[in-house]
Amino acid sequence: MTPPLAPGQRLLAAAPALAPGSTLASADAVATALRTEIIDSSDLVSADVVSAHLELKRPIAEPLTPTAVVTAILPDRDAGVRAEVTAYLDDDTGVAAVLRLAFTGAVPDAGALDRPDPYSGLLCPGSREWNAELHRLLSEDESFAGLIESYDGTLGISIGGRPVHIRCYRGQVLEVVARAIKGADFVLDIPGEVFVDLMTSGDNSFMETAMVGKMRSAGSGYEYLRMTSALIRIIDNARALAGTAGYVGAHTTSIETQQVA
Amino acid sequence: MTTLTETTQSTGPTASAVTTLRAHQLVIDGRFAFVEDWGDIHATPLLALHTAGQSGVQYAHVAADLAALGYRVIVPDFPGHGRSEPAAHGPVTDLGEYARFALTVLDQLDIDRFVAVGCSIGGKITIDLAVRAGSRIRAAVAMAAGASGGHVSIRGLTRELNDISTPSRSDRTYWGTRAVIGSAVSEERRSLIARMHCREDPIISNSDLIGWGRHDITAGLPDIACPTILVAGEDDLWIDAEAVRRDAASIPRGSFTFLPGIGHYPMEEMTDFASQVDAWVRTLEASDEGTETTRS
Numbered sequence: 001m002t003p004p005l006a007p008g009q010r011l012l013a014a015a016p017a018l019a020p021g022s023t024l025a026s027a028d029a030v031a032t033a034l035r036t037e038i039i040d041s042s043d044l045v046s047a048d049v050v051s052a053h054l055e056l057k058r059p060i061a062e063p064l065t066p067t068a069v070v071t072a073i074l075p076d077r078d079a080g081v082r083a084e085v086t087a088y089l090d091d092d093t094g095v096a097a098v099l100r101l102a103f104t105g106a107v108p109d110a111g112a113l114d115r116p117d118p119y120s121g122l123l124c125p126g127s128r129e130w131n132a133e134l135h136r137l138l139s140e141d142e143s144f145a146g147l148i149e150s151y152d153g154t155l156g157i158s159i160g161g162r163p164v165h166i167r168c169y170r171g172q173v174l175e176v177v178a179r180a181i182k183g184a185d186f187v188l189d190i191p192g193e194v195f196v197d198l199m200t201s202g203d204n205s206f207m208e209t210a211m212v213g214k215m216r217s218a219g220s221g222y223e224y225l226r227m228t229s230a231l232i233r234i235i236d237n238a239r240a241l242a243g244t245a246g247y248v249g250a251h252t253t254s255i256e257t258q259q260v261a
Numbered sequence: 262m263t264t265l266t267e268t269t270q271s272t273g274p275t276a277s278a279v280t281t282l283r284a285h286q287l288v289i290d291g292r293f294a295f296v297e298d299w300g301d302i303h304a305t306p307l308l309a310l311h312t313a314g315q316s317g318v319q320y321a322h323v324a325a326d327l328a329a330l331g332y333r334v335i336v337p338d339f340p341g342h343g344r345s346e347p348a349a350h351g352p353v354t355d356l357g358e359y360a361r362f363a364l365t366v367l368d369q370l371d372i373d374r375f376v377a378v379g380c381s382i383g384g385k386i387t388i389d390l391a392v393r394a395g396s397r398i399r400a401a402v403a404m405a406a407g408a409s410g411g412h413v414s415i416r417g418l419t420r421e422l423n424d425i426s427t428p429s430r431s432d433r434t435y436w437g438t439r440a441v442i443g444s445a446v447s448e449e450r451r452s453l454i455a456r457m458h459c460r461e462d463p464i465i466s467n468s469d470l471i472g473w474g475r476h477d478i479t480a481g482l483p484d485i486a487c488p489t490i491l492v493a494g495e496d497d498l499w500i501d502a503e504a505v506r507r508d509a510a511s512i513p514r515g516s517f518t519f520l521p522g523i524g525h526y527p528m529e530e531m532t533d534f535a536s537q538v539d540a541w542v543r544t545l546e547a548s549d550e551g552t553e554t555t556r557s
Binding site for chain 1: 426427428429432433436437439440441498
């Protein structure tokens, strides 16, 4: 039996340094290695690259060593699975490039699997199912209600490119959807791999992550700052969701209670 | 000058000796300035400087321990901080002004030669004092600071001098302080430090940070005569430890120490801060050679 893929799962853990070549050739080699590892180490029987985005952090210095982490898994309409993976290309001084890839893969027939639901939508932050679960958690969270008691608006986060709009009014969470009717007051963009780190770190490291510039906000800067504690509380709830849903490395299944007041 | 004297019991984790604390209310540039004065008045004077927006209370857990180790610990509140009145001309955005203020405090207390310890803006002011105080300064311990202008948005900080531009200030101070406290610090202590830091005047804090961004004393590093140690914590997100290390190398009798598991506030985070400072000062005063250490 091979395990299912899950966000937080590390790939290319034992990968050797890449052969010298162009940056694009290195990216292609990484994609090929990931495809092979996904098929060999999960219950997917295929894995085809459907998108790739290469971000150069600075001039590349060889040799490069790749590592990677699964950031989202989402069942698609054709009974297949979309797997999103971020690969890091490290040189002697750290991460020189970030490669974000998406694969689509086929799963075996249900009879060949030993579990009824191979991939839950909870494994994809920003999916319809994930949004619904976050809505439930936030609606039951009295601390979060207190933090939005004087707020009439929509907080936006974007996780790995998927928008999540959290519409609030007087302490109530009205909806958590991909797009609220009037949009969001602000959107905090969190790359998929950064979100995985937030889900799997020992403590909620939202503020540290923001301070080192790994997340970027757009829209109303005033409302973004005003909602600082609310955003931290959203991450608390998302961490509990991740622990329950089986993100690899997520160990928090109850909502933490570190609060300002 | 008004001087109050009281006797207090140290609450620090290592010392339990009864220590004398004197409190001075000086008049500097026409405004009251509050200064704590711990320990034997004949002991080695040690000037302890606080961080942006904060006050001498940051040394409350360690001053008595330092006094017990043989120092007369002088802890001023900079203008507009703690119990000191604001400067007559308004919030200070020039850290050199704080350096002059610190020397005036020492002058009024009839202290000539001294050791300086400071953190963050207090660390940068300590480096400034090492440049400007000449033979008066015996040794300098500058923590969580380099000599060049700090990486802050002067424009953003200036905009936030207008209160309407800076929502949830206390929340952000609380969470932002927690974020730069080291991994070696307990959760209880981390929360207490962050809570205490919320006792700030935002206008004063922002002005301090503008000074942090503007003040550049790099050119003066080769002229520093006293032995100087620059200290960086592993978990300090505010500074670039490598840049601090390079600054130390530019000081003739400079050295660098890296603190694993410690963040931006060593005097509030380290349970053995007083003994560590004592060790640093003894090492500095005994050595003419620059050294580099990592504390285990």
